[in-house]
Amino acid sequence: MARAARDLGVTIRLETEVQRILLEGRRAVGVVTAEGDIRADAVVLNADFARAMTDLVPNALRRRWSDRRLAHKRYSCSTFMMYLGIEGRYDSVSHHTIYISRDYARNLRQIEEEHVLSDDPSFYVQNASVTDPTLAPEGMSTLYVLVPVPHRTPNVVWSDMRDRFRRVALQQLQKVGITDVEPRIRFERITTPDDWESRARIYKGATFNLAHNLGQMLHLRPHNRFEEADGLYLVGGGTHPGSGLPVIYEGARISSRLLLQDMGLDAAFIG
């Protein structure tokens, strides 16, 4: 993809943080980065919508999507994730396993409404070494564990809860046949909702962006041609039509088509 873009004349600047959108009145004319301003005929914004608005576009410019209104929107769940390098293998455990909490409805309420951690959380675990043994050195394996949890909330202080919830997650693994795992861990990386917010710059650490409830679906999401500034186009899970990769690709197609049309260029090839 990157090669194809470069062949079409695109310059890709990695590790270049956009600090704010450059505006002239209500028109986006480029971006401000630590390495200087980059001016452009149009700006396409892919960062997490709510976080990008609050960080990169002045609140005074936004009516429909002001900081206050964004704070009152509903946001998706977050994820607690563990990437583990394990001494030994769990050959009787499938590549993909989903454990559903004994009281699934309660587990969902805890995530979406009560915003508390469950003592019997549902989870997904990937034991990919059973399919591809080259993922780890001989006699070792990898595990990836994903536990859906509430987005950031005052109810859960992750700096206090991280280790306790790690123990819960490791205990849960026993329920799908992954026993005695803790002493076998040789490598470990954990991601909490705090990490989603601070490292990945996701508003409230809500991994899947603005929630997909009826009041925030489809055209009720932020529009691809951003309604609060000219020359600014949106893509990504927080915008129209919504989250999940196939939908995001469709959103990118819609934004590309609108941008080309607005610039008087041929958009027919986009389909």
Ligand SMILES: Cc1cc2nc3c(=O)[nH]c(=O)nc-3n(C[C@H](O)[C@H](O)[C@H](O)COP(=O)(O)OP(=O)(O)OC[C@H]3O[C@@H](n4cnc5c(N)ncnc54)[C@H](O)[C@@H]3O)c2cc1C
């Ligand atoms: C654990 C997990 C499992 C998932 N599973 C699935 C699945 O099975 N199927 C599915 O369809 N979807 C899945 N998704 C969802 C899908 O991966 C995401 O919705 C999608 O990647 C989001 O794409 P995006 O373009 O909105 O954001 P991103 O891919 O996050 O792109 C945003 C980019 O903007 C950059 N950025 C942010 N701020 C700035 C700034 N100020 N300056 C410069 N750059 C910046 C970020 O670094 C990032 O590279 C999953 C997501 C997660 C986290």
